[in-house]
Amino acid sequence: MSDTADRQVWTDFGRYHLDRGTNPPEPQRANWTFWDGGPGDEVLGDLAGRRVLDIGSGTGRYAVHLARAYGAVIDAVDGSPTQHQRALDRYSKDEPGVRFILADILEHLRLETEPYDVAYAMHSFGFVDPHQLLPALAPRIRPGGRLVFSVLHTNRDGLGPSSTVHPRPEGVRLGDDGMLTTSMWVLTPALWEDLLVEAGFLIKDVTVLPSPTDDDPVTCQLITARRCARVTSRPRTTAPPVAQTALGVCVIVTDAEERVLLGLHRSGVWECPGGKVEPGESLEETAVRELREETSLSAQTDNVEVIALLLDEVGGTNRATAVAVVAVHAGSPTAVEPELVSRLGVGEDGRAAGSALRAVRAGAARMAVRSPH
Known part of the structure; x- marks a missing residue:
């Protein structure tokens, strides 16, 4: 599927919900899976006053939650005009601490010059070619800054992650009215780790999160990483060196x-x-x-x-x-x-x-x- 066709999927998805006036509930915490429970806001670390990037923000509800709860300053970026419109219809464009941005994420990263302290993506990271996204993202996160994202691991048909860095077709549900199909990178934890390290990130944790019900084969990966800090020569002091x-x-x-x-x-x-x-x-x-x-x-x-x-x-x-x-x-x-x-x-x-x-x-x-x- 072409990039144009993939973008059209999310335009159609947003249009479907705009036409019906549907909105998910206001979140009480971050949700890295497709069900309740599991890790929440805590994996993002201290957000007070931090400059944060929400990749594929959709309706903007998680960006607004984190800004209101912790005082984060968030750029909520989404490339779908209808998803962007859903966010503006739901929240004021002057929502304190949140800037809603309609832009392709790669284009946004190319134009943005001020670094982010934290970048996160809930379910949206796997829809962008990691060979393009990670090299574009790394320079826009300050050294030592945090990257957190969740991606699909095993789909509803029980198909596990790919062992090569290639996209595959995956379904996007339209309520009770069928599915749209788009490209997704569903990769093994080892592949994600290789890609992140190659782009200049240090892996903190990769957690596979299975569904809590036995009849649901879906599992997700939650990946946390840090942008590698620049290493300079250590000043000569009487203190012992830091463990390496x-x-x-x-x-x-x-x-x-x-x-x-x-x-x-x-x-x-x-x-x-x-x-x-x-x-x-x-x-x-x-x-x-x-x-x-x-x-x-x-x-x-x-x-x-x-x-x-x-x-x-x-x-x-x-x-x-x-x-x-x-x-x-x-x-x-x-x-x-x-x-x-x-x-x-x-x-x-x-x-x-x-x-x-x-x-x-x-x-x-x-x-x-x-x-x-």
Whole structure:
């Protein structure tokens, strides 16, 4: 579908509701999903006096809510003339703290020179080519500024995200009168992360939000990121340097056959339990805590064996991940966080991971024999 045809969809959508005089209720909080509940305004951080961009603002109701509730100064930008008219019909064009702007978002970003402290989009981010939107958006968010947006993850037909950065047709519901079809970028969390990092953002969190009802397959992603701050040389002081590395632990849980316990993440990836090291914790203590919190298995620190350290870098942040093996544990594994990990098991991936673990152990033993220390 062409860009012109996609824009016409939103003009038709707005015209449908203008003709019927329909308006959604005034929100009490931000809604990043298509149902009640889940994260709200808090993910946007402190908005008092902040300059904020609402991408694809529609009727403007969330921009008005945030301006009234927190004193934010918001540019509510929408490219559909009928959606823009709905906002003007609902609110005064002189609504305190909100400027309603009829413009294509890419054109607005090209002309706007003053940076934003926060940019957000509720459901509208996936309707714009990220290869165009993210490079245009990054220079318009101040270094350290926040970007928050929600996008579709799994649609109403149960179709999950694409593994390539290409649009696909998705439906836009017209009340009880059928559907319009437009292009949408429905991407895996890993692809969104790659695109954001490439554009100069540092990922803070990617959360998959499933519908609360079993008969609804729709899931959304909520993504929070920060614009990478400019790094200058550190002034010479007597204070210690600021930490530049995130430290975490990956827990390899094995059974008597050295099969590895894995969890199926909502993104479709099998992974080991683990998480970041909290202040004051040892690596062994972190492994025991994360194991209990994510699988309900209990273990003792004496039974945790740290066998490797993985170093990598994501979005300008160095990451050090200690690989810890826990072979002695008690209890039955349970997916304690089903909204993130749907189930635990061994399966073929666990057997393959067990083979890889034995190879790592063998390699470490050979290195120890050769080491002169």
